[in-house]
Amino acid sequence: MEFFKGVEVPDVFVGIIGITIVISVVFSNLPFRLYIGAAVAVLFGASVVPVEGEKAYMMLYNLLKYLARYRVFQKAPDKKGVPRVTDITPFTGIDGPFIEYNGEYYGVAVSIPDVEFKFYTLQRQNQMIDQVFGSVLRTISGTETGALVKIDRPVLYDTYIETEKRKIGELEEAFVNGLLNEDELTTRVGIIYDRMEQIQYINEREKVYVPFHYMLFFHKDKEMLMSQAENMVRTMNSDDMECHILSEKELAVFLKYNYTLNFDEREARSLTKDQYMDWILPKEIRFTSRTVQYDDLITHNFRVTDYPTIVGNAWGSSLFNRPGTRVVMKMKMVDRYKGIRQIDRAIDELREQANSTGKTSRLMELQTHVDTLAEVLAMLQSDNETLLDVNVFLTAYDYELSWQMGLPENERRKASASTLSLKKQIKRALSEESFRSTDNYVQQFEAYASSQISGYDVYRKVSRGIHSSSVAAAFPFVNKSLSDPNGVCIGNSGGKPVFIDFFVRNKDRVNSNMVVIGKSGSGKSYATKTILSNLAADNSKIFILDPENEYFGLAQNLHGKIIDVGSATQGRLNPFHIISSLSDEEESEEESVNTSFSTHLQFLEEFYRQILPGIEADALEYLNNITMRMYEAKGIDNETDLSELAPEDYPIFDDLYDKILNDYQLATGEYSKENLRVLLNYISKFATGGRNALLWNGPASVSTNENFIVFNFQSLLANKNNTIANAQMLLVLKWLDNEIIKNRDYNIRYGAQRKVIVVIDEAHVFIDSKFPIALDFMYQLAKRIRKYNGMQIIITQNIADFVGTEELARKSTAIINACQYSFIFPLSPNDMHDLCKLYEKAGAINESEQEEIVNNGRGRAFVVTSPSSRTGINITASQDMERLFTV
Secondary structure, three states: OEEEOOEEHHHHHHHHHHHHHHHHHHOOOOOOHHHHHHHHHHHHHHHOOEEOOEEHHHHHHHHHHHHHOOOEEEOOOOOOOOOEHHHHOOOOEEEOOEEEEOOOEEEEEEEEOOOOHHHOOHHHHHHHHHHHHHHHHOOOOOOOEEEEEEEEEEOOOHHHHHHHHHHHHHHHHHHHOOOOOHHHHHHHHHHHHHHHHHHHHHHHOOOOEEEEEEEEEEEOOHHHHHHHHHHHHHHHHOOOOOOEEOOOHHHHHHHHOOOOOOOOHHHHHHOOHHHHHHHHOOOEEEEOOOOEEEOOEEEEEEEEEEOOOOOOOOOOHHHHOOOOEEEEEEEEEEOHHHHHHHHHHHHHHHHHHHHHOOOHHHHHHHHHHHHHHHHHHHHHHOOOOOEEEEEEEEEEEEHHHHHHOOOOHHHHHHHHHOOOOHHHHHHHHHHHOOOEEEOOOOOHHHHHHHHOOOOOOOOHHHOEEEEHHHHHOOOOOOOOOOEOOOOEEEEEEOOEEEEEOOOOOOOOOOOOOEEEEOOOOOOHHHHHHHHHHHHHHOOEEEEEEEOOOOOHHHHHHOOOEEEEOOOOOOOOOOOOOOOOOOOOOOOOHHHHHHOHHHHHHHHHHHHHHHHOOOOOHHHHHHHHHHHHHHHHHOOOOOOOOHHHOOHHHOOOHHHHHHHHHHHHHHOOOHHHHHHHHHHHHHHOOOOOOOOOHHHHOOOOOOOOOOOEEEEEOHHHHHOOOHHHHHHHHHHHHHHHHHHHHHHHHHHHHHOOOOEEEEEEOOHHHHOOOOOOHHHHHHHHHHHHHHHHOEEEEEEEOOHHHHOOOHHHHHHHHHHHHOOOEEEEOOOOHHHHHHHHHHOOOOOOOOHHHHHHHHHOOOOEEEEEEEOOEEEEEEEOOOHHHHOOOOO
């Protein structure tokens, strides 16, 4: 209780004692009594002056306590009279999921995963805080203690190395089965060995330390504790936060990380129950007036004494997730009626202070506190809230000082003079975020005891009363990064490697399709080449529609094949060659085969519309009829076993031209002759002697035994003939249907999981608002390819072409909805409207996400893996992989 600003009850007692002594001295018979009285008055006056947030008389008291205590504790004392580390260790063992505290009480720990909190809408954030984490905190009873703990731990990548070894085996099997040649195998195995080397490096040498969060409950009733922990797991898991209760070796690892980071947690795998404590505890704990030292590691211990007046969601993320620290927030529920009385008194005291101050700034500060407390009071009185006594302890690991202490004296002084002390850095950072703190001068023992994993808190009486919603709003679990177990590393997020398995299937990820969007120079091509190089090494067959010759170098280095679709020099696509079509999911394979002929006739009608712009409906109907009779003349109909036919058995444009010419010569009616004359003029362009004859007039001769195929559209598009280019794209996509089916047949035959991937680069080039059939094909392929262990990747820089008309926007939105993954690279603000329109029905893009996209640098993508899972990734590749990108 404050009588007025800065003067509390203990200060008054000290003052009374001081005055009493001064009066006694002044009225005594002592020589120089006036001087002695004045000295005593000065001494007691100085004792109530705050020093680093604490009154001097308390510092003197704490100093005396510090001097009276043991300051060195050893696990196995080498001298008689040296106390043991176990004497100051609160926990005494581990029993299943329980931490034991000498039989007095027990603790359970629940791990809490991170989420991409910043990309959540405000409504979703509030729901996670109030209804999920807040509901967990409100279950803490008055007889138990809760603790929210953050420790730094290295991420272990052992399983990824084992996965890479398995992938090499899959490549070798494909080689034995004749699907890879020796050059292809060598290159792909080289990529995997490069990946393994990188993983091994971060797994053993440059470890990646990230925050791990835990919620602990302490109580003497084991059954109650387990019920509490299980309730938390259910509550958090219901909102996609997969928590789990630690047990045995997991607990041992967790407890050891509270003393040091310098160990290999794999050691715990071989421990027996009776070895846990010896393994967990340091050999020595040494206390000084300002530090606690665990073996050779010096730590600084802070206690947060005041908090920002106004905080937002996830206000604890910066406090908890500071690298090189351990943070413990201890909390104890306050009895509701006691809490109401406390708040009432606090409001009265603040109003008294407001009445006595003349400073406007101080008045505004006090009024803010009053309003906040009044709001809390209203919530407590309505039974919708609980009050928690909270203390936050931060332990900073000072590796620099620990290293310096091992140097000779002269080098130590030189090194310390050139660096800003960690303690000052921490205090400055906390101050900038409006946290006040104390470094616990001569109270390191109290700080150590309170920050331990236990239900004990020396500072409980000076803890801050905070309502559970505000405590929940600390929500420090905000640094999620993708780490799929069988994934490949494509970059990093927040300094942590990102592993994505594009072919994983779960309730959130139902296909492998991807869209890549970004302005020119944003890093789309680099990212796509990184992803494709990794997928090629994962035993995938890849086909790329490339309008700008972007993938020539990668194809060469992966020993693939480049097919110039502007000529037939590397193989021809015959539009009349019937390709087995991919079936819809509801169709059986038998139905798919039986409908291949009729499906191809439907395709040809659309193909004719594309290559014969402006054709009249009657002329098109004549053409469809002649086409069917042309197939009949070749002995091909619905009953034909297409698998028995060779490319030469199918008709070509010469056959179609001859059939039209024959009908024209036999026609008697003027109307029929006119339609046939129009058809002759159209089709003559593609028959022998026509300007497009070399492109399609002949049996299909494209071969793709290689596993990285680039269909190069550059020369075709250079002629500015989008009609022919789009038609050729349709033929390529139609032809790829058969390649996808062949891949499925291989997987069935060998029990394999070989992937097939179709990439459409600069997809906007192929979009024609008059004939949006290209979009239809992209959508149909995206919808169907997923059941064939396949993936479609659509890349574009021009979003406006995707939403140019209402019809295009509708079809484009359908494609986006069929894509599980979106990689969105930097866009100009003008493009954001079109992007938001495109994603209206695919989870939408909120304001914070829009800001992220616009402000991202080159090579950084905003990545969507599901409507509720979004993150930012810096796409990176190793130098060896980058060399594959160019010739």
